[in-house]
Amino acid sequence: MARTKNFSHLLSEGRIGPMTLSNRIVMPAMDLNVCVDGEIHQEDIDHFAARAAGGTGLIITGASAIAFPVGAASTKEPGLSDDRFIPGLTALADAVHAAGSKLCVQSTHHGKISRIDTLQDRPLLVPSVPDYDLDMSAMADNTMDELKRMGAVTQGKKPSYHAATLDDIAWLIETWTDAAVRCMKAGVDAIEIHCAHGYVLSGFLNRADNKRTDQYGGTLENRARLACEVIASVKAAVGDKMAVIVRVAGEEFGQEGALTLEESCRAAALFEQAGADAIHVTGWGRNPFSNFTDGPLPNKVGAYASQAAEVKKHVSVPVISVGRMLPEVAEKGISDGSFDFAAMGRQLLADPDLANKIKAGTPEQVRPCINCYVCVQENFWDDTPICAVNPPLGNEGILPLEPTRTAQGVLVVGAGPAGLETARLLTLRGHKVTVIDKADRLGGTLWFSTLTTPDNERLLDWLTNEVKRLGIQVRLNTEVTPALVKEIGPDHVVVATGARRPRPDVPGASCRTCTPVTPSATSCWVARRRPTAVGCCAPSASSASSPASPRAPRRSAGSPRPSCRWARTSS
Numbered sequence: 001m002a003r004t005k006n007f008s009h010l011l012s013e014g015r016i017g018p019m020t021l022s023n024r025i026v027m028p029a030m031d032l033n034v035c036v037d038g039e040i041h042q043e044d045i046d047h048f049a050a051r052a053a054g055g056t057g058l059i060i061t062g063a064s065a066i067a068f069p070v071g072a073a074s075t076k077e078p079g080l081s082d083d084r085f086i087p088g089l090t091a092l093a094d095a096v097h098a099a100g101s102k103l104c105v106q107s108t109h110h111g112k113i114s115r116i117d118t119l120q121d122r123p124l125l126v127p128s129v130p131d132y133d134l135d136m137s138a139m140a141d142n143t144m145d146e147l148k149r150m151g152a153v154t155q156g157k158k159p160s161y162h163a164a165t166l167d168d169i170a171w172l173i174e175t176w177t178d179a180a181v182r183c184m185k186a187g188v189d190a191i192e193i194h195c196a197h198g199y200v201l202s203g204f205l206n207r208a209d210n211k212r213t214d215q216y217g218g219t220l221e222n223r224a225r226l227a228c229e230v231i232a233s234v235k236a237a238v239g240d241k242m243a244v245i246v247r248v249a250g251e252e253f254g255q256e257g258a259l260t261l262e263e264s265c266r267a268a269a270l271f272e273q274a275g276a277d278a279i280h281v282t283g284w285g286r287n288p289f290s291n292f293t294d295g296p297l298p299n300k301v302g303a304y305a306s307q308a309a310e311v312k313k314h315v316s317v318p319v320i321s322v323g324r325m326l327p328e329v330a331e332k333g334i335s336d337g338s339f340d341f342a343a344m345g346r347q348l349l350a351d352p353d354l355a356n357k358i359k360a361g362t363p364e365q366v367r368p369c370i371n372c373y374v375c376v377q378e379n380f381w382d383d384t385p386i387c388a389v390n391p392p393l394g395n396e397g398i399l400p401l402e403p404t405r406t407a408q409g410v411l412v413v414g415a416g417p418a419g420l421e422t423a424r425l426l427t428l429r430g431h432k433v434t435v436i437d438k439a440d441r442l443g444g445t446l447w448f449s450t451l452t453t454p455d456n457e458r459l460l461d462w463l464t465n466e467v468k469r470l471g472i473q474v475r476l477n478t479e480v481t482p483a484l485v486k487e488i489g490p491d492h493v494v495v496a497t498g499a500r501r502p503r504p505d506v507p508g509a510s511c512r513t514c515t516p517v518t519p520s521a522t523s524c525w526v527a528r529r530r531p532t533a534v535g536c537c538a539p540s541a542s543s544a545s546s547p548a549s550p551r552a553p554r555r556s557a558g559s560p561r562p563s564c565r566w567a568r569t570s571s
Contacts, residue, residue: 007327007358009334014057014341016318017243017277019102019189021057021341024334025355028280028322028343029106029192030375031062031077032394033384038068038079040088045095046396051348052101055355058341059096060104060192063199066172066179071109071125071200072116074153074382080107080179089186097187104190104245105183109172111200112161112209115382118154123162125172127204128211130161132255138289149381164200169216169226172200173233180234183242190243193231195271197284197296201227202249205267208257208286224267228274235275245320246271247280250307253294255286261307265314272315280320280343281308295323297346297376302329309338324371327358349375350390364465368458389459404430411436411490413480416444419496420463427470434488435472438479442467444498 014021027048034043048059065072068079079085089105096103112124139147164172180191195201203209204226210217216225227246235244248267252258259267268279283295283304293299303323312319321333322343330342348354351367358366367389375385375393387393407430412419415437423433441447443460450457467474478484485493 005358005361005363007331007363010327010331010342011355011359012334014318016058016190016245016341018240019058019243019277021102022100023055023057023355023359024330024341025056026058026320026322026341026343027051027056027060027348028282028320028345029060029062029194030345030349030385031074031379033062033074033076033379033382034394035076035078035088037075038065038072038077038081038085040078040085040092042397043394044078044088045092047394048092048103049095049099050352050396050399052096052099054348054351054353055359056101056348056352057355058102058104058190060106060343061092063106063108063110063194064179066107066109067175069116069120070122071111071114073110073113075116076382078105080105080182081175083182086182086186089183089188093187093189102189104192104243105188106192106194106247107176107179107183108194109176109200111198111203112159113198115153118157118159121157123160125164125168125200126161127200127209127216128163130209131211132208134287134289136289146381149383153382163212164216166214169229172226173229176230177233177237180242181237184238188242190245190277191234191238192245192247192280193227193234193276194247195227195267196247196249196282198286201230202259202284205248205263206252206257206259208252208255220263220266221270224270227267228270231271231274231276243277244275245278245280246276247282249284249295250281250304250311251283253283253285254291258286259284261310264307265311268311269314272317276317278318278320278341279311279315280322281311281339282322283307293373297373298323299371300324301326302333305329305333305338309333312337312339327354327363327366346371346375349385349387349393352396364462365469366462368455368462370453370455370459372455401425401429407431408491409489410434410492410494411480411485411488412494412496413437414444414496414498415439415442415474415476416496416498417446417459417463418498419444419494420467422494422496423472424463424466424470427472433472434475434490435467436475436478436480436484438477440477442474442476 010025011023014024032044032047035041052059062077064078064080066080068081069075093103112126114124117124183191195205204216205223210223215222217223231244231246248264249259250264251261271279281304283298285291285294301324305321308319308321318340320341320343321339322345325342325344333339334342346369350369354366357363370389372388374388378385384394392399410426410431410433412423412433412435415435419435420442423435426433442464446456446460450460
């Protein structure tokens with residue numbers, strides 16, 4: 001994608017209902033899982049305040065349970081069901097405001113995904129008892145440790161279901177309204193009503209989950225009725241003191257009866273009539289164990305931009321688009337009128353200062369998200385997200401790093417991602433750093449990984465640019481020896497030469513003539529499941545499990561990237 005330094009539309013002021021935003025960059029809900037029994041604590045505040053200080057126009061909290069712990073997916077998510085939650089919300093709102101941004105609380109009842117209901121022996125509240133089973137065969141790829149961690153969230157208990165009665169529906173509307181009023185009392189600027197991702201309002205909206213024959217089932221107007229009643233009640237309670245945003249899937253994927261784009265457009269119009277000040281268009285793959293990368297965390301850049309553009313044709317309120325919204329994609333979409341605001345979730349986890357950097361005209365300094373899904377995987381076992389490129393994620397209290405009072409000389413051995421990041425941080429703190437590597441290029445095996453995982457090249461480019469920008473001394477084609485270390489005379493030596501990868505236990509792995517094809521070297525589907533070797537000990541061509549040796553010549557500038565026909569598009 002062509003890089004631009006002109007983000008005038010993305011950085012322009014925007015308005016949602018009564019709320020004015022300094023720019024069109026939105027941080028969507030990304031669950032941090034650091035609350036204690038539903039109460040917001042300092043880790044949450046530091047996390048969101050860092051994104052606000054980084055210039056983000058609107059901060060949306062992680063999913064917050066309107067009836068906590070009832071309808072919650074985690075005891076570590078914010079609660080909205082009691083006044084005891086107001087002080088934490090107030091502290092968060094104050095911190096976000098002090099940093100120059102606005103705060104929106106995402107509100108929901110998780111419906112059939114309410115893991116805490118299962119844990120605490122409550123049936124899951126749903127429009128209709130499910131009449132289908134999901135394909136769980138993909139879980140065979142999980143390690144035993146991962147399976148145990150997922151099962152531990154509910155202590156291995158199986159869910160039961162309760163089809164909502166009219167009394168339950170009235171309770172949902174009242175409880176949602178009370179939650180909104182608590183947000184208003186806390187000084188929050190907006191509330192997002194979650195009507196997507198399989199949560200209770202989403203369940204009513206789609207045909208796969210809603211088999212009702214009363215006024216809340218059947219036609220789209222009936223299926224959207226509960227969401228509209230919640231929106232109208234919340235809007236009546238908060239008036240012009242808070243904006244009301246509604247999140248809806250522009251499209252659902254992977255199952256008969258899933259919400260279609262045409263239905264989503266009609267629903268969005270109904271939501272606007274009920275009082276929505278903006279529509280936040282997302283997407284949802286209905287089986288998280290088979291099509292999770294269709295949504296809500298897509299692999300495709302600008303995944304839901306076209307759905308947002310179609311929804312925008314049917315409403316007059318602003319439309320927010322999400323789904324790997326890189327700044328260039330966001331600028332184009334806003335400038336051509338496809339949508340009005342751009343939500344950047346994983347990208348803002350990777351770099352809280354994104355907005356300030358593009359405002360300063362230095363987009364090349366934005367630390368890229370490499371789309372590795374490491375952050376998101378932690379939600380499956382109710383843990384705090386981690387980031388492959390931004391270690392302080394969830395621990396922002398350690399920032400900013402203070403300049404050193406005593407500059408020292410540091411020798412970093414190894415120019416892979418760990419070595420380069422170490423050199424970058426030490427240089428920023430004021431130390432004099434030299435990086436040495438015996439290879440002829442920066443990146444170590446990160447360079448090789450770009451052959452099958454192109455997003456890693458964005459990280460390598462960023463690290464390379466940072467080394468140049470900071471003036472870090474680099475010596476390539478140089479092997480570090482005791483004599484060289486003595487000659488340089490550093491105060492400290494950091495050894496960042498990478499891990500040793502063992503040979504796989506397959507025929508030919510120990511043969512010096514053969515080239516082992518390993519999962520770590522290729523990221524290929526075939527190699528991951530049926531590793532082998534290429535050479536004299538390899539199986540015959542007809543039964544070989546890998547199309548080629550992983551060894552590849554260095555790619556010259558401007559030449560096309562070599563590719564493997566079995567390679568995945570995400571790491």
